[in-house]
Amino acid sequence: MKKYLIVLLMLDLSCDSVAQPAFKGKFSGEQPGIISSADLVQDGTNLSGTVTINGKKAAVSGTVQDSSITGTLDDEETDKVYAYTGYIEKGELHFSITFPELNNQVIELVMKQGAAVASGPGTKISNPNASRDVRLIGLWRYTEVLSSGSGSNYGSLATDYFMELKADGTLLSWTGKSAGGAGGQGVSSEGNANVSKGEWYTEAKVLVMVDPAKGEKASVQFMADANRIMFVNGNNKRVWQRVR
Numbered sequence: 513m514k515k516y517l518i519v520l521l522m523l524d525l526s527c528d529s530v531a532q533p534a535f536k537g538k539f540s541g542e543q544p545g546i547i548s549s550a551d552l553v554q555d556g557t558n559l560s561g562t563v564t565i566n567g568k569k570a571a572v573s574g575t576v577q578d579s580s581i582t583g584t585l586d587d588e589e590t591d592k593v594y595a596y597t598g599y600i601e602k603g604e605l606h607f608s609i610t611f612p613e614l615n616n617q618v619i620e621l622v623m624k625q626g627a628a629v630a631s632g633p634g635t636k637i638s639n640p641n642a643s644r645d646v647r648l649i650g651l652w653r654y655t656e657v658l659s660s661g662s663g664s665n666y667g668s669l670a671t672d673y674f675m676e677l678k679a680d681g682t683l684l685s686w687t688g689k690s691a692g693g694a695g696g697q698g699v700s701s702e703g704n705a706n707v708s709k710g711e712w713y714t715e716a717k718v719l720v721m722v723d724p725a726k727g728e729k730a731s732v733q734f735m736a737d738a739n740r741i742m743f744v745n746g747n748n749k750r751v752w753q754r755v756r
Contacts, residue, residue, distance in 0.1 A: 534554070534579065534600050535552050535554045535559055535576055535581055535600065535605075536553060537551075537625055537626060538550070538552075539551075539552070539623035539624060539625050539626075540623050540624065541604075541605075541621060541622050541623035541624055543621070543622060546566060546619075547565075547567075548563065548564065548566075548607075549563070549564045549623065550562070550563045550564070550572070550605060550623055554576055557575055557576045557577065558574075558575065559572060559574040559583060560572055560573060560574075563585060563607065563621075565621070566651070566676060566678070566684075567679070568588075568589060568756065569588050569589075570585040570586055570588060570594070571585070571586040571588060572585060573586070574596070579599055579600070580597065580598065580599045581596075581597065581599070582595075582597050582598075583595075583596060584596065587756070589756075592756075594609050594610060594611065594612075595609070595610045596610070600625070603624060603625045603626075604622055604624055604625065605621075605622070605624075605625060606621075606622055607620065607621040607622075608620045608621075611755070613755055613756075614653075639711070639713065639722075640680065640681060642681060643713055643714055644677075644679070644681060644712070645714040645719075645736065646679075647736040647737070648714065648719065648734070648736060648741060649677055649679050650754055650755070650756060651674065651754070651756050652675045652676070652741060652752040652753065652754055652755060653673065653675075653752060653753055653755050654672070654675075654750055654753070655671070655673075656670070656671045657670045657671075671687055671688070672687065672688045673685070673687050673752075674688065677712055681713060682709070682710075682712075683709070683710040683712040683721060684707055684708070685710075686707045686708065710722055710723050710724065714734075715731075717733055717734060717735070718731050718732070718733055718734070719731065719732055719733075719734050732744070732745050733745070738754070739753065739754040740754065
């Protein structure tokens with residue numbers, strides 16, 4: 513009888529130890545410049561579902577191995593494919609995506625399991641029916657590089673300016689910096705913190721940016737194609753490249 517009870521207890525423990533699929537369910541999060549959500553389905557070692565980043569949806573395919581996942585994201589809008597890795601820790605999904613167009617920069621998304629999907633930053637757009645040139649919708653980057661010295665004394669500082677123009681009129685902007693040098697000097701980077709939020713619309717070939725909190729406006733002329741925007745302010749011209 514004792515052996516029988518021990519067998520039953522062992523069976524009960526083994527059943528209890530079979531946890532629900534860790535990568536199944538809904539997740540969401542918000543961090544500087546990025547609002548993300550995921551709806552994942554785990555079938556054995558196969559992972560599927562969707563990940564949405566700042567309103568852009570991508571299909572997930574991948575493999576679950578122990579407590580981590582690897583696979584690819586298929587951007588439904590651009591048809592680009594991105595590699596990702598991920599894991600869950602303390603109810604949070606850590607989802608790292610490699611962006612080749614950002615010099616293979618890896619961006620980690622952190623999303624809480626079971627949290628409500630974030631609807632977007634800021635307050636309600638004050639002028640939702642304003643005209644907005646669809647060519648400007650997306651995430652854009654402008655890089656400014658400063659360098660000095662030569663040989664072993666060479667050093668450089670690159671500043672990436674990011675601007676995201678959303679279809680609903682939301683504007684997000686932030687910067688990222690990286691510094692490097694020759695020889696044994698190291699490389700350091702600064703993340704995209706301190707995101708500024710505002711609104712935008714267009715009037716003919718003019719982009720108007722609004723700070724709703726202060727009621728201030730700034731405008732600049734632009735020329736755009738599918739992957740570039742050139743802003744013209746007098747003799748100053750800057751070309752921004754599309755990230756997505």
